[in-house]
Structures are given as C-alpha cells and as structure tokens.
Amino acid sequence: QLRLVESGGGLVQPGGSLTLSCTALGSGSTYYAIGWFRQAPGKEREAVSCVGFGGTTTNYADSVKGRFTISRDKMNNKVYLRMTRLEPDDTAVYYCAAVFDPSQRICTVLGDKGRFDVWGQGTQVTVSS
Numbered sequence: 001q002l003r004l005v006e007s008g009g010g011l012v013q014p015g016g017s018l019t020l021s022c023t024a025l026g027s028g029s030t031y032y033a034i035g036w037f038r039q040a041p042g043k044e045r046e047a048v049s050c051v052g053f054g055g056t057t058t059n060y061a062d063s064v065k066g067r068f069t070i071s072r073d074k075m076n077n078k079v080y081l082r083m084t085r086l087e088p089d090d091t092a093v094y095y096c097a098a099v100f101d102p103s104q105r106i107c108t109v110l111g112d113k114g115r116f117d118v119w120g121q122g123t124q125v126t127v128s129s
C-alpha cells in the first residue's frame with residue numbers, strides 16, 4: 001500500500017525559498033506519477049507541478065513557471081519541489097499525490113487532480129513578512 005508523506009513547509013519572507021519533500025512509503029511506487037497541489041483558504045485545490053515516474057516528464061502551472069522546480073530521486077523514493085522567489089499568493093497547504101502511470105502521460109496535461117488516488121497529509125507554506 002503506497003503512502004505519501006510531505007515535509008519542508010514553513011514560514012518564509014517574500015522573495016525567499018523553500019524545498020518541499022514528498023516521500024513515498026510502501027511497495028509499488030516505481031511507476032507512479034507524482035503531482036504537487038496546493039489549497040489556499042477559501043479556494044479550490046489547484047495543481048502546481050507534476051513529474052512522471054522516469055523523472056524527465058514534468059509540467060508546471062503558469063503561476064509557478066520559472067520559480068518552482070520539481071525533481072525526483074528514484075533511489076530514495078522522493079520527489080522535491082524547490083520553490084524560489086516566493087510570493088504571498090503562494091501561501092497554501094501543499095499536498096503531493098500519486099497515480100499509477102506507466103505510460104507517463106498523466107503529467108503531459110496538468111490539472112486533473114481527480115486522477116490522483118493517493119494523497120499525503122499536506123504541509124503548510126506561509127509567505128509573509
């Protein structure tokens with residue numbers, strides 16, 4: 001049974017950086033696409049980024065392109081989201097999620113959170129001075 005655990009959230013000033021980690025625990029995580037999503041108070045959960053199981057298929061929301069970088073450490077079953085030049089609008093609970101995707105097609109179109117069926121508990125990111 002796959003389980004995801006996020007870490008790395010916190011309070012950061014505008015313009016600062018944070019790196020979130022998503023650790024996949026349990027068996028069978030090899031062919032899973034991993035997505036990062038976020039949910040701000042009063043708003044719907046939105047897709048931020050996605051990476052295929054091979055680590056080379058990636059996608060980003062327009063709002064974070066050029067500022068966030070997703071990467072995958074297959075040896076240690078981790079996915080990272082490096083966030084730079086953070087803005088107050090980036091404040092949200094960030095979730096990682098997984099979906100079995102041996103074809104690596106899920107991440108070619110960002111946004112369909114309904115296709116992801118394993119979710120972590122979330123980590124809070126607050127951008128404030």
